[in-house]
Amino acid sequence: MRVRRLKITNFRGVSQGCIDFSGHTLLVGGNNVGKSTVCEALDLVLGPERLFRRPVVDEHDFHCGRYLTEDGAPVEIRIEAILVDLSEEATRRFGGHLRRWDDQAGTFIDERENGLDQADAPGVVWALPLLFVGRYDRDEDDFVGNTFFDHPTKELDALDEETEIKLGQGRVPFTRVHKRLCGFVFLRTLRTGSRALSLQRGSLLDSVLKLGGSGAVEMWQDTLGRLQALDPAIGEIEQLKQIRAEVRSRMGRFVNLAPGDNSTAFFASDLTREHLREVVRLFIAAQPGQHLVPFGRLGTGSINLLVFALLTFIAELKDKQSVIFAMEEPEIALPPHTQRRVTRFVLAEMGQSIVTSHSPYVIEQFDASQIVILNRDEGGALTGKPIDAQAVKPKTYRTERRQFAEAILSRAVLVVEGSTEASLFPVASSIMEDSLPADSYMHFDLAGVSVFDAGADNAVPRHGPIFSALGKLAFGFYDKPNAAFGQDSLEKLKSYTQVWESPEKGIENVLVKQMPIAVVRRFLNEVKDRSDYPAVGAYDPAAGDADAAALATKVLKARKGEAYGYAAMLIAQCQTAAELPATIREILEAIHKTLSAMPEEIAAPVPGDFEDLPG
Incomplete structure (x- = not known):
């Protein structure tokens, strides 16, 4: 499965824009041109855990911060994605929501006059159209958003008051279960590395647990039980035991405590799943030392490689060639030879890779036909044009890859x-x-x-x-x-x-x-x-x-x-x-x-x- 087209309306710095992807794609352009916005837009449409964030979008996600018109009507963020090369399972699961797509012309054939007669023409394939809609809900005084199948659409019943149905205008929601079938994985830059390596919902480690099979429910339940039944308990440490006794003695004057010594206790956490997700940390011992330290104490480059290693694990669990892998600036804190190795691995092993970069060592790994130059005008209109294959001959590009990579930047x-x-x-x-x-x-x-x-x-x-x-x-x-x-x-x-x-x-x-x-x-x-x-x-x-x-x-x-x-x-x-x-x-x-x-x-x-x- 791969992303064929992405249309963005009123999202962050982009007022409107459309980008076509031909497979593996390198997005290049100046700072703040919209490379990260494209990746974040893909995450809103396809990211299984993205909608866990509350609110899903906020004021600053709307173009120029404008989420209401002058008349007070909500302004919508709309992100449309078209997926092709669907797996057999996806074709079966999403069959009622697919449309025939002319991949060469870049159009749905049912939009043409007598288009159904061309349904089996060469280059016509099944495509899955999806739509994310985000806006301000005045009744809830909050921002709402969700992803929907963009086909078929139906008339909205004026009496239907459910926020979800109104948001999608009658469309069927594209749920987290559906998104997992798409295999979208997004590696942001290191600014989110601490969360990526935690056990918080939507983190890389959480994804590994979910994809690794059954047992996650039992794991949390067993862990909480073990923490509660530690022998000796944390509260039996002599100094803490004394504090427990003082608390019982002093609070007992004002509060009717339960009888016995166990009316006060110390535990390693709140003994809830959510708190464990927050506090459990991965420790790593890296040479030349042997001492285990929290992963956040490692060097920046080591953390980046650790994140990447986990992503490759997730890709293998998902069946690598079915993964849509988006990656922001893989060059951060990595030496040139490692940048090349990481990029080559992604291109060889993932079904589709969508990468942003400012590094010539990353750029030179892509063919000219895989490079999309992004530009954005002062009005926020985003354009993404692939390198003209007629102007840049493949042989010329291959011969001078490094020079072209530097020129592109x-x-x-x-x-x-x-x-x-x-x-x-x-x-x-x-x-x-x-x-x-x-x-x-x-x-x-x-x-x-x-x-x-x-x-x-x-x-x-x-x-x-x-x-x-x-x-x-x-x-x-x-x-x-x-x-x-x-x-x-x-x-x-x-x-x-x-x-x-x-x-x-x-x-x-x-x-x-x-x-x-x-x-x-x-x-x-x-x-x-x-x-x-x-x-x-x-x-x-x-x-x-x-x-x-x-x-x-x-x-x-x-x-x-x-x-x-x-x-x-x-x-x-x-x-x-x-x-x-x-x-x-x-x-x-x-x-x-x-x-x-x-x-x-x-x-x-x-x-x-x-x-x-x-x-």
Whole structure:
């Protein structure tokens, strides 16, 4: 079973939005764009224990906190989900609530004219439509909410006063038992880790107990009996025994206590199931020590992995491939290799995984077709667009996974032709940051700019449409071509926010010709004694400026690429922004100016929207 579509109305920061899922899905986007809202919406519809919370929703769950209209009518939170790939058991159990769904068109066929004639057409499957409704109930002065089968619907009897029936407008409730059959598991970020590892209702340990088979009722009953019958009892500890006697003596003057010593007692809890759920704790001994400690005393990364380990246990109990697994930011407090292992496990073992992340190590594990870019406008309209498969070819994405992962997380991308250029721009950005006033320039790393190595001459044009499809501000810098670009390349260059053609053939010529000769000489003096200095002639400090420049050009050409880092070393010899090559500085200033002109986390405008910027 998997989620095919999710529609959200008036929930948290989202006024309305619709997201399609094709299977495993990675949700990416800026902070506060709505990634967590999507996961929480799924939990409201599918989470078996979510409705245990009271109230189910509150004021802040409504878009802009508005739960009543100006006329006092309730505003509804509505979350619609469509599930497909149903198991045989689900098809049998939910049969009367299913509709035929054209998976390619993304529509129910009974909404079409003569749609029933297409019920058995290729790509038409059974789908389960569900609806969560939440709103303020004026009669109860409380917030109410529940999930319902969204098919069939019937006319509501005006005389029916039951809150549940009125809330669902006659729909049949989709109960906790139904939800468990869907196999939805939600791992929030660590802020809820303490509850997740307790025995409170809806926690991971509680889920393990319920899925592990019968015996939970007897377990609680037996535990309470054992606590009450401890021998010796807690109250028999000498100091506590004395306190019991004092309490009996003093209270007996005012209260008619039961006869005997047992009219006062101490126990380890309130001797109720609910209190035991609150106080029972999991203890763990982690190496190199042997001492058991409450799980909350472990390191953050260890707790995260413990939560994940329990989720894999739950998945196995549910039959892994039938699990819909939502996971927020699995990278928190985990090293890169563990992030990769966790993500690979989820993708391999779960029926459907819906993941949010800001980590390139997580993102690179997903195929391009599985990545959905979220954007939300100022009015709260949420859009979720998968990466355009026509713009980002699978082979291109697989070859450059890490670079694409970093670009997906960035605000803007600078595409260059090779590793030489890719290595020098961050260094030049540092020079700008160090030598200019703090409010006049921001480093690439802080501004959210990633540098993408296109990997070949004339490769910059074809990446324009790719990053435009990703919704990124895209800048390009390419070498002066041997022959003029064709019409196809010119059209692709229009996808960039701004592009620059090198004024010289070869980045080495740009650097040497546009830098003060004093910087060039500092560079030659720095590299002349290196073990990897090329056999192009020794540097003589007494040589003329032209000879020094010519030698520097030869050195740079002989040591192209990031592996040697010579071009970056040359840039590092600049002591101020004024000493940087004019072309490099122009590019850095233009990118800074563009990013400064737009608020962070707002969707990138289309190319051409910056023509009216001042200056």
